[in-house]
Amino acid sequence: MYEQPIIQVKDLNKRFGNGCHHCNDSAEANLFKNYCPKCRTIYACRNVSFDVYPGEILGIVGESGSGKSTVLQCLYFDQEVTSGDVYLDDPEFEGLNLLTLSSQKKRYVRNHKYGMVYQNPVKGLKMNFSTIGNIAEKLIAAGNRNVNTMQLIGQELLETVQIPIFRMKEAPRNFSGGMQQRVQIAKALSNQPPLLFLDEVTTGLDLSVQAAVIDLIKQIQRELQISMVVVSHDLAVIRMLADRTLVMLNGEVIEQGLTDQILEDPAHAYSQQLVYSML
Template sequence: MRLTETPVLTVRGLTVRYGDGCPACGTSLEKNRCTACGTVWALRNVSLELFPGEVLGIVGESGSGKSTLMKSLYFDLTPTEGTARLRDYRDGGASIWEASGAERRMIKNLLMGMVYQNPVLGLRMDFSAASNIAEKLIAAENRNAAKMTGRVTELLDAVEILTSRMGEAPKNFSGGMQQRVQISKALANNPALLLLDEVTTGLDLSVQAKVLDLIRKIKARYGVSILLVSHDLAVIRMLADRTIVMLDGQIVEIGLTDQILEDPQHPYTQQLVHSLI
């Protein structure tokens, strides 16, 4: 990872607002809600860059805007303002939020993959694990049955799921296995960008460790850039090259993960780091 390279993802001025806003919004916010008009600012002027091969961690408490950021990038909600440019979409010359419906499907199927905290959002629980991955391949217009079978087998092997279970439905799998199927599905078409939203939350500690180790192996094997959201700074410390700290819809600190852990500047970051020690 070299920060002189062209970013895989560049976000500028991302704002998500629920309400019309008012002149008092700039001065009368309590947390991220305006006490004058009731408008909620889920994200306020968020900007970031993600570089090739980098893991960029995003940490913050519940309600800080982490998941709203991820949902905005994956078209699960529409931002109020801002731009997001992918290096591989129109050579980075246009925001993905200006894309047509067909282009958005292409971006989701080819250029990025998403792994949700709740596997129900990312998987068809009654379909087989193989069918879930094949669905992503077919969406990218891969129609060769033999090649699809080979790719499914490769991906399930990469996430350490026995191919003898590829015909089983994810509803029969443990939470950790469901997350691994999600990861394999997200990687199906070799995206440059992988979005991981609280992928270890709710898992047993031993299962968390296996999923985190898997993410490290996936990064090394596929060279994918990863945007990793977590409320747990221990997870960020293990995986992230750089870290963004969010509070009340804003970025309050950004830097190399080691620097943030060793010398946090913002009071909220200091509180997070001290809670980890």
């Protein structure tokens, strides 16, 4: 394990609503789960902190509404955070809290340092564009302008994710769900990001397709040594992919550690419930 994390997330908070004295004074005592019954504020993320190391896959697991996907949306700048700090181990951004950057700088980080694969491919792909056009869109955003170069990169990536080259001019709307996820992965990898976010990428897929997508993710991580944050409600997916795991409940990290450790000896009652549900 490397000593220096590639990304450090410190006390990330995301609140939907203004809050009130009822929940601001003592969120622990006055919330129903992560909801304030007085002012109807939802505390989607509460003081979430973690590090991700080079070449590591970090899993985030929890039930629907636990805040796990909101964490990724905040890191990828799809959501404005309420408060928190995010630091990237990169000379361009040394000592800078990414969450306080200008919109232009945030776009630069998204286009050069991050890749994102959404649960719903419609969020990550333009369904009426060609498949290779979707990949080119990300390359253009990262500053590429040479059409031949972009086509070569696109073809290599499609081969990597096992999409037939003869289908590269087809629109993703013609593809199955598993193939759409593969195109998303290719697009996310096109700028060679050091960090890849994957949000519930196997949800809704047939079991055989899920297995193929998981194998692809493991192959990419092994060959490219890219760091990943994988969000899932399915502990079986996390078990197959993640080196370390965070367990989230009601917007908070309630347990974290090596994935094997959490699976074999979960400390928190909710983690125990998750593990028992796998058996």
